[in-house]
Amino acid sequence: MxxxxxxxxxxxxxxxxxxxxxxxxxxxxxxxxxxxAAPDRDGFEIAVGDVVARIEFVQLAGARWCDLTAVSPPRKGSTHDFAVGYDSHAVVRNYPVESAWVNGETVPTVLVDGEPVAAEVWAEFAGLLDGPALEDAATVLWVIHESKPRARRAEVVKAKGAGQ
Structure with a gap:
């Protein structure tokens, strides 16, 4: 064949x-x-008034993540954007609320207190996040898409190298 x-x-x-x-x-x-492989996930807590909620993100497949960051170029003058290579705030605002994982299964990718969020609701909510919450969201997305996969790979490579 x-x-x-x-x-x-x-x-x-x-x-x-x-x-x-x-x-x-x-x-x-x-x-x-x-x-x-299951997608990675992580989240953080926010406070809106006196209400605390947990926002959780689920990892996108690699090609989808690269597409999202490619259409969000770094903002001029943003040292953080320069460091990661994309507009981290735009990525938070434009993060899809569901996506196909590598096995083709569509999974919710934005959850608030464990519940999936509709795209139009996420767009509004992300626009209302205060500065620290927006930075926390950007950090979580970087961790599940960049930091954890690189650390996992390095750990496996080191372990395999040590065993040979």
Whole structure:
């Protein structure tokens, strides 16, 4: 079977294991592992008046995260934006409330007190966040999309290197 057809079947999630091995057992194994991985999630607490709520973000698939940050260029004069490479506040405001994960399952990606949020509600709410809450949201998004994946990779590489 040609590789392009095999990849299409794998994307659709219906490639038999023996066909996946035809594409190369190592890449087939890596694709399967990637599909099984759960998205990372993290959150923070905010106070609105005397009410405390928890905002939680769920990680986007890598290509979706890169697309989001690519359309949010750093703001001129923002040292924070310069450091991360994108407009961190725009990313918070434009963060999608649901997204397809690597296994194709659509998952809610913004939750307030554990409940999914509609896109128009998130757009309004994100625009009302005070400065510290906006910075906390930006930090959480950076952590689940950049910091944790890099730290996890470094840890695994170090452990595998130590065991060989």
């Amino acid at each position: 040609p590789i392009d057809q095999l990849i299409e079947k794998m994307r659709a999630g219906n490639a038999p294991a023996d066909e996946a091995s035809e594409a190369g057992s190592r890449i087939g194994e890596l694709i399967a592992l990637a599909r099984e």
